[in-house]
Amino acid sequence: xxxxxxxxxxxxxxxxxxxxxxxxxxxxxxxxxxxxxxxxxxxxxxxxxxxxxxxxxxxxxxxxxxxxxxxxxxxxxxxxxxxxxxxxxxxxxxxxxxxxxxxxxxxxxxxxxxxxxxxxxxxxxxxxxxxxxxxxxxxxxxxxxxxxxxxxxxxxxxxxxxxxxxxxxx
Numbered sequence: 001x002x003x004x005x006x007x008x009x010x011x012x013x014x015x016x017x018x019x020x021x022x023x024x025x026x027x028x029x030x031x032x033x034x035x036x037x038x039x040x041x042x043x044x045x046x047x048x049x050x051x052x053x054x055x056x057x058x059x060x061x062x063x064x065x066x067x068x069x070x071x072x073x074x075x076x077x078x079x080x081x082x083x084x085x086x087x088x089x090x091x092x093x094x095x096x097x098x099x100x101x102x103x104x105x106x107x108x109x110x111x112x113x114x115x116x117x118x119x120x121x122x123x124x125x126x127x128x129x130x131x132x133x134x135x136x137x138x139x140x141x142x143x144x145x146x147x148x149x150x151x152x153x154x155x156x157x158x159x160x161x162x163x164x165x166x167x168x169x170x
Contacts, residue, residue: 004075011068018061025054 110118 007068007071014061014064018065021054021058021061
């Protein structure tokens with residue numbers, strides 16, 4: 001188990017080093033002429049002269065990174081697949097229960113005709129309840145009724161020619 005933690009620590013450190021070393025390096029055509037094609041004299045894999053310290057460090061870090069990846073994957077492959085339930089105390093299996101008894105009196109599914117009738121009855125009840133709850137036009141106060149311009153009256157009284165519209169009956 002200690003090997004796993006050492007490999008993980010080394011892997012994280014090598015990852016950080018590899019990121020920093022790659023970001024510190026400059027590319028082949030890092031000057032201004034390289035941006036405009038000035039580095040055309042070099043071949044595709046042209047020689048850059050002797051390898052710098054950063055390129056050697058990058059190569060070494062990449063090799064260590066690959067080795068730690070391989071080591072971590074082999075280490076995790078050796079571990080047996082286990083469940084969280086295996087680690088708990090009293091790892092007993094749950095008691096098996098009998099299936100629920102089927103009810104003998106299942107409600108029948110209504111037909112489309114029955115559904116249509118129920119909808120019509122519900123709509124009729126809503127219409128009668130709505131008609132009973134609407135106030136009569138005589139009970140409306142003139143202060144709250146809209147005037148001829150359609151604005152709320154508030155404290156104004158409506159003009160002589162304007163009457164509040166009668167409620168529509170369904």
